[in-house]
Amino acid sequence: MIRFIVFLAAIGLVACDLVQDAGPVPEGAWLIPKSEVRDGGPGKDGIPALTLPAFTSTDAARSYLKDEDLVVMARVGALIRFYPHRILDWHEIVNDQMDETFLTVSYCPLTGSAVGLLRILPIDGQAIATTFGVSGLLYNSNLILYDRATDSYWSQMRNQCVSGKLIGQKPVNIPLVELPFATARALYPRARVLSNQTGVYGSSRYNTYPYGDYRTNNDFLLFDVKHDDNRLPRKERVLGVTVNGASKAYRFSTFTLGTQIARDSVGGTPIIIIGDFRRRFMVALERHRGIVPVEGLQVYDDPAHPEAVMKDTDGRLYDLFGQVIFGPDTGSALNPLESYIAFWFAWAAFHPETDLY
Amino acid sequence: MRAFIGFTTVFFLWASSLTAQTCCSAGTPVLSAMTGAAPSAGLFRLSVDYDLNRVTRVFNRDQAIDAIRQRTTQALLLRLSYGFTRRWGVEALLTYIRHQRQLNQPNSSGSLEPLLAAGVGDAIVMLNHNLIVPDIVSPWQWSMGLGLKAPLGTPDLTSGGILLPADMQPGSGSWDGLGWTRVGFSLRPHWPLTVLLQIAARHNGTYNRFKVAGNSAFKHYAFGDVISLTTGGAYRADALTIRLHARYRYALRDRFADQPVANTGGQWLFLLAGLTLDTMAPFSYHFTFTWPVWQKLNEIQLTTTWRLLVGIGWHFYREANS
Numbered sequence: 001m002i003r004f005i006v007f008l009a010a011i012g013l014v015a016c017d018l019v020q021d022a023g024p025v026p027e028g029a030w031l032i033p034k035s036e037v038r039d040g041g042p043g044k045d046g047i048p049a050l051t052l053p054a055f056t057s058t059d060a061a062r063s064y065l066k067d068e069d070l071v072v073m074a075r076v077g078a079l080i081r082f083y084p085h086r087i088l089d090w091h092e093i094v095n096d097q098m099d100e101t102f103l104t105v106s107y108c109p110l111t112g113s114a115v116g117l118l119r120i121l122p123i124d125g126q127a128i129a130t131t132f133g134v135s136g137l138l139y140n141s142n143l144i145l146y147d148r149a150t151d152s153y154w155s156q157m158r159n160q161c162v163s164g165k166l167i168g169q170k171p172v173n174i175p176l177v178e179l180p181f182a183t184a185r186a187l188y189p190r191a192r193v194l195s196n197q198t199g200v201y202g203s204s205r206y207n208t209y210p211y212g213d214y215r216t217n218n219d220f221l222l223f224d225v226k227h228d229d230n231r232l233p234r235k236e237r238v239l240g241v242t243v244n245g246a247s248k249a250y251r252f253s254t255f256t257l258g259t260q261i262a263r264d265s266v267g268g269t270p271i272i273i274i275g276d277f278r279r280r281f282m283v284a285l286e287r288h289r290g291i292v293p294v295e296g297l298q299v300y301d302d303p304a305h306p307e308a309v310m311k312d313t314d315g316r317l318y319d320l321f322g323q324v325i326f327g328p329d330t331g332s333a334l335n336p337l338e339s340y341i342a343f344w345f346a347w348a349a350f351h352p353e354t355d356l357y
Numbered sequence: 358m359r360a361f362i363g364f365t366t367v368f369f370l371w372a373s374s375l376t377a378q379t380c381c382s383a384g385t386p387v388l389s390a391m392t393g394a395a396p397s398a399g400l401f402r403l404s405v406d407y408d409l410n411r412v413t414r415v416f417n418r419d420q421a422i423d424a425i426r427q428r429t430t431q432a433l434l435l436r437l438s439y440g441f442t443r444r445w446g447v448e449a450l451l452t453y454i455r456h457q458r459q460l461n462q463p464n465s466s467g468s469l470e471p472l473l474a475a476g477v478g479d480a481i482v483m484l485n486h487n488l489i490v491p492d493i494v495s496p497w498q499w500s501m502g503l504g505l506k507a508p509l510g511t512p513d514l515t516s517g518g519i520l521l522p523a524d525m526q527p528g529s530g531s532w533d534g535l536g537w538t539r540v541g542f543s544l545r546p547h548w549p550l551t552v553l554l555q556i557a558a559r560h561n562g563t564y565n566r567f568k569v570a571g572n573s574a575f576k577h578y579a580f581g582d583v584i585s586l587t588t589g590g591a592y593r594a595d596a597l598t599i600r601l602h603a604r605y606r607y608a609l610r611d612r613f614a615d616q617p618v619a620n621t622g623g624q625w626l627f628l629l630a631g632l633t634l635d636t637m638a639p640f641s642y643h644f645t646f647t648w649p650v651w652q653k654l655n656e657i658q659l660t661t662t663w664r665l666l667v668g669i670g671w672h673f674y675r676e677a678n679s
Contacts, residue, residue, distance in 0.1 A: 212656050
């Protein structure tokens with residue numbers, strides 16, 4: 001019997017821990033602490049990104065979207081597309097193309113953040129079109145993407161490649177605007193909407209939110225957060241802006257008297273924030289078109305130009321993307337900023353020194 | 358004894374070469390593996406089991422939905438029990454766990470992205486007591502046990518330096534309390550059938566999954582407590598015993614930072630069919646197939662499709678061995 005027990009102990013010693021990973025994370029440097037990166041559970045591509053999916057009209061989309069459903073809007077030239085949260089919740093990444101622009105719309109359900117990026121990357125001196133996938137890894141509960149050209153890993157909210165061949169690269173961002181479907185449809189009735197016929201899941205899948213009460217329960221997190229800032233409720237959606245290393249967050253509650261424009265400065269750069277608490281949108285833009293300062297921006301509301309939300313003293317009308325849609329210099333735009341809406345806890349985790357407007 | 362050691366060696370070596378699945382402590386059949394009556398006085402039992410748990414279905418509450426990925430669990434279970442007296446005994450369980458997850462379809466790179474994690478799992482020690490010992494006069498049996506699950510297994514394996522999720526860890530990291538009670542009734546001599554009713558429960562402790570320092574609520578992760586109710590019968594025909602059981606399992610949600618975690622916990626109803634063969638005493642061979650016939654889960658979860666347990670047991674009396 002003693003021999004048997006010793007035999008078992010020997011087996012225990014040789015039965016040591018083992019991990020085999022067909023696609024291990026990149027060796028070498030990481031710009032974020034690996035000890036704080038989490039495996040979310042599904043694994044690489046366990047959440048399937050969409051590539052060149054189908055779109056439908058805003059009228060047809062009413063069959064599967066409610067007026068209050070949030071959508072992410074992207075604009076390329078005259079093309080406008082909506083990417084509904086209820087589809088993004090299940091795929092997190094859409095690799096799309098509008099005219100000659102190859103873009104990726106990324107959305108992280110756990111941090112409530114949508115970031116658009118150009119999916120043409122400078123690789124070895126060449127501009128290479130690629131697609132992004134969901135790595136299955138998280139940092140501060142936030143999505144880490146990977147590009148399929150080099151298998152480099154990109155932190156969505158850090159807005160940077162954090163590991164791999166392209167480490168340190170910042171993507172070229174495609175500005176996105178988040179707002180309810182009803183508001184978006186009123187502004188851009190001829191926009192195209194990401195279809196729920198994705199070919200990956202049955203369309204009924206998108207009627208279910210996959211994370212229980214996560215969106216509304218301020219106390220419910222799935223992963224630890226290094227810097228837990230309690231100035232605001234964790235799941236309050238804020239607009240975060242980063243300029244020249246400085247960061248500031250803006251609250252919807254600032255814009256309770258209809259559509260309003262706030263003038264501020266971040267990192268020494270004059271900016272405006274146009275927001276509306278009832279219509280649930282907030283957008284931050286520089287007060288410059290190129291190098292030209294823009295003064296006297298006011299809220300604009302005219303059924304003749306439904307997509308116009310601002311005008312300046314020279315009669316230019318601007319849409320939510322800051323693009324001049326009527327008047328002098330039509331087609332030019334207010335300079336975009338590195339800004340996106342996210343849950344407060346995530347914004348504060350990535351920007352511990354953030355100011356609060 | 359030598360033959361048993363030889364078989365066990367071959368069994369472990371074969372099992373360690375397997376490239377398929379693993380089971381995390383949350384999926385290891387710890388409760389069902391342990392719930393046995395205290396052996397007769399001086400009786401020593403060893404059992405080596407192999408458990409295979411295929412986790413391929415995704416449910417949204419009680420509706421099956423499309424699955425993108427799958428997970429498979431393999432476990433080696435070594436059970437040892439000894440009867441001090443005809444009423445009191447002790448039982449121990451050692452485990453080796455192996456997990457694998459992969460996609461159901463290759464991704465754009467043609468890969469199923471398999472990930473394998475394995476290691477020694479948690480261990481259990483149980484004190485068992487026979488309140489009513491079956492004999493010639495009484496057909497009734499009533500037994501109970503109380504024990505602890507010790508976190509011997511590694512709960513923080515990493516891949517490339519990145520912490521793997523809880524369902525890919527061999528160990529749970531927590532001390533848990535276990536208990537069970539079973540009432541059996543034998544229909545002998547009229548019919549070689551024994552029916553039973555069994556209740557088992559597990560209370561899970563907490564574990565600091567993310568190694569959070571200081572006084573933070575993020576230090577506390579606990580798998581949901583579990584209670585199971587099993588009923589059924591065993592029919593013995595000479596050296597062959599045929600078992601058919603139904604098991605209801607209820608698991609509470611996991612808790613993290615004192616909050617219930619979505620997509621965890623739920624209810625299951627299983628059918629278990631098994632055989633035990635005693636033709637080569639002191640060795641016996643057993644086989645159990647488990648099939649979930651109903652489930653109602655909290656939100657959306659990957660869950661068991663079927664489960665298989667095979668094993669070999671060996672018993673001897675301590676007086677004869679010395």
